[in-house]
Amino acid sequence: MTTTPISILLVDDQPERAAMVGEQLTAAGYKLLAQLSSAEGxxxxxxxHRPDIVLIDIESPDRDILESLSVINQHNPTPVAMFSARGGAEFITSAVEAGVSAYMAEGLSAERVAPAIEIAMAQFRSYQHLRQSLQRTQQQLDERKIIERAKGLLMARKNISEQAAHQTLRTLAMNSNSTMRNVAEQIVAHLQTPTK
Structure with missing residues (x-):
């Protein structure tokens, strides 16, 4: 069984180093999709290219690169490993918030590539798992809130018990082949609309 090589997009602001790193990556079995000399584009x-990971080796990364990474993290989440001599807790925190999965405070070298890729990809998977779990929990909470609001409105308007309101929602959902959330949203929209 052959495994697909990890695909990499390399951003390096020094062309000679980029060429050398590109050769090292290819020799190590990685698939180099493209090399960029700056964060532009x-x-x-x-x-x-939809790379498996983005490797960034820039002497002095700036706000532009962090803004680009932030947009990528929002719209097309991708693991990012950043190598830079620029340190400092504030910058590193900003980099991580922008979507950097692994930050190495020294430049890119052949012996650091594989561990950095593994760390970045593991951190990224862990973060994505937490993010998805949080989204599911938030959706469940939102669903419960709207259902509870609909039950409260039904109880007040129809003068029925909570159990009867819940049963009404279930029955309406089954009869309309819909979810309780959708029915609850319709009830809330209808019952909260002021009558003329």
Whole structure:
């Protein structure tokens, strides 16, 4: 069984180093999709190539690259490993908030590539799992809130018990082949609309 090599988009502001790193990546079995000399066009290139990971080796990353990474993280989440001599807790925090999965405070080297890729991808998977779990929990909470609101409105308007209101929602959902949430949203919209 052959495994598909990890595909990489490399951003390096030093052409000679980028060429050397590109060769090292290819020799190590990675698939180099593209090399960029700056963050300009990074969003487009990530969208175009859909890499497994983005490696960034820039001497002095700036706000522009962090903004690009933030947009990527929102619209096309991708693991990112950043290598930079620029340190400082504030910058590293900003980088992580922008979507950097692994931050190495020294430049990219052959011996650091594989561990950095593994760390970045593991961190990314862990973060995505937490993010999805949080989204599911938030959706469930939102659903419960709207159902509870609909039950409260039914109880007040129809002068019925909570159990009867819940049964009414269930029956309406089954009869309309819909979810309780959808029925609850319709009830809330209808019963909260002021009558003339």
């Amino acid at each position: 990074l969003l487009f290139q990530v969208e175009r």
